[in-house]
Amino acid sequence: MGKGIKIVTIGGGSSYTPELIEGFIKRYYELPVRELWLVDIEAGREKLEIVGNLAKRMVEKAGVPIEIHLTLDRRQALKDADFVTTQMRVGLLDARVKDERIPLEMGMIGQETNGAGGLFKGLRTIPVLLEITEEMQELCPNAWLINFTNPAGMVTEALLRYSNHKNVIGVCNVPFNMHLSISKMLGVEMERVYIEFAGLNHMLFGLHVYVDDQEVTQKVLEMLGDPDIQMNMKNIAPLPWNTQFLKGLGVVPCPYHRYFYKTKDILEEELEAYKTGKTRAEVVKKLEEELFKLYEDEMLDIKPPQLEKRGGAYYSDAACNVISSIYNDKKDIQVLNVQNKGAIADIDYESAVEVNCMVTKNGPIPLTVGKLPVQIKGLVQQIKSFEILGAEAAVTGSFEKALVALTINPLIPSDDLAEDVLQALLEAHKEYLPLFFKQ
Numbered sequence: 005m006g007k008g009i010k011i012v013t014i015g016g017g018s019s020y021t022p023e024l025i026e027g028f029i030k031r032y033y034e035l036p037v038r039e040l041w042l043v044d045i046e047a048g049r050e051k052l053e054i055v056g057n058l059a060k061r062m063v064e065k066a067g068v069p070i071e072i073h074l075t076l077d078r079r080q081a082l083k084d085a086d087f088v089t090t091q092m093r094v095g096l097l098d099a100r101v102k103d104e105r106i107p108l109e110m111g112m113i114g115q116e117t118n119g120a121g122g123l124f125k126g127l128r129t130i131p132v133l134l135e136i137t138e139e140m141q142e143l144c145p146n147a148w149l150i151n152f153t154n155p156a157g158m159v160t161e162a163l164l165r166y167s168n169h170k171n172v173i174g175v176c177n178v179p180f181n182m183h184l185s186i187s188k189m190l191g192v193e194m195e196r197v198y199i200e201f202a203g204l205n206h207m208l209f210g211l212h213v214y215v216d217d218q219e220v221t222q223k224v225l226e227m228l229g230d231p232d233i234q235m236n237m238k239n240i241a242p243l244p245w246n247t248q249f250l251k252g253l254g255v256v257p258c259p260y261h262r263y264f265y266k267t268k269d270i271l272e273e274e275l276e277a278y279k280t281g282k283t284r285a286e287v288v289k290k291l292e293e294e295l296f297k298l299y300e301d302e303m304l305d306i307k308p309p310q311l312e313k314r315g316g317a318y319y320s321d322a323a324c325n326v327i328s329s330i331y332n333d334k335k336d337i338q339v340l341n342v343q344n345k346g347a348i349a350d351i352d353y354e355s356a357v358e359v360n361c362m363v364t365k366n367g368p369i370p371l372t373v374g375k376l377p378v379q380i381k382g383l384v385q386q387i388k389s390f391e392i393l394g395a396e397a398a399v400t401g402s403f404e405k406a407l408v409a410l411t412i413n414p415l416i417p418s419d420d421l422a423e424d425v426l427q428a429l430l431e432a433h434k435e436y437l438p439l440f441f442k443q
């Protein structure tokens with residue numbers, strides 16, 4: 005990194021890219037990025053141009069000497085990279101519409117990171133990410149892969165198990181959002197709040213919450229039970245929690261736990277959205293159109309506030325912080341998806357977990373959690389099995405593995421329905437799933 009840092013962003017034409025640019029601009033004094041390569045595919049050429057030009061204007065306005073390169077040539081971009089971030093969506097938003105609508109049509113939750121939709125996003129994405137890490141081995145073997153592409157848990161699991169590239173980290177904005185919301189709820193600065201996080205991606209719990217040296221977990225749970233106080237993401241229906249349940253649970257659930265603990269209520273909300281053509285993917289498609297219209301305006305040279313209507317708000321803080329901590333050997337604590345290595349006693353040594361880590365120049369070191377409380381252990385293990393089987397199905401193209409992954413997922417009510425939804429989604433996503441259709 006002697007000549008300055010080279011960063012490559014795959015899926016660079018995403019509407020989220022201005023978030024990332026803002027993150028690099030804000031941190032330029034500690035993270036001197038020399039080159040940022042935004043990479044996309046032919047189908048994303050137009051968006052890449054639009055968002056890339058906005059990125060150039062943002063950098064110019066900020067007066068930082070970051071060179072922005074736009075390319076469709078991934079190999080050229082990857083050559084000698086220091087960090088590679090991935091934020092692509094295989095099949096674009098149309099594939100997400102199918103991931104959400106097809107399960108809903110059959111009466112099941114339709115969501116892009118869990119259940120049937122989550123599995124299919126994993127099946128489409130994992131082979132592409134494995135191709136990327138193979139190219140990284142050849143072109144930038146020491147570079148860190150910072151993956152955002154969902155389902156981040158299953159994807160990290162697959163990379164840890166099936167790729168030779170070991171410098172892999174999965175990142176998500178949920179821990180940052182939880183930390184921020186809890187600090188706001190308590191009325192104290194974020195730096196004073198420490199949360200011991202443990203679990204999996206979108207299956208994350210705050211086991212203990214501290215303000216300075218005082219444990220305040222119960223107080224947080226009481227506040228969370230107040231229907232007027234929300235800790236949520238823009239993409240999840242803000243359904244209030246059962247107060248007695250929270251008290252009994254004793255640990256802080258993440259917004260995504262509504263899918264598991266309020267399945268019936270979430271399903272009702274989603275079915276309503278299905279009927280009116282307002283599933284999240286459909287809402288996001290409209291939002292994206294608006295965002296790209298804004299991005300086209302040559303007078304725009306900052307991240308527009310409208311981007312905060314997306315669920316991924318603050319994702320660049322998570323990505324830029326981990327890159328900066330590796331570069332600067334900060335040894336600070338961040339919540340990342342990494343190999344467990346014994347941090348959570350109830351999960352395999354080699355599996356991916358989302359947990360507090362100390363981030364050093366040699367990468368993140370997961371902090372020991374020990375055993376999970378009995379009330380959450382079963383669900384975490386169950387979803388971990390779903391992720392392992394899903395990852396295996398993605399690399400083998402095995403129908404049976406995919407069927408078992410689905411059937412053991414708590415969001416799928418029966419083996420026969422699992423088979424029906426599997427058949428329907430395989431047909432719908434055929435062009436992105438060559439392994440399942442090989443002769």
Ligand code: G6P
Nearest residue numbers: 177178237239284288314315316
């Ligand atoms: C949350 C999740 C991300 C997800 C995003 C979707 O932030 O943590 O993993 O990608 O929401 O937001 P969207 O606006 O696309 O529905």
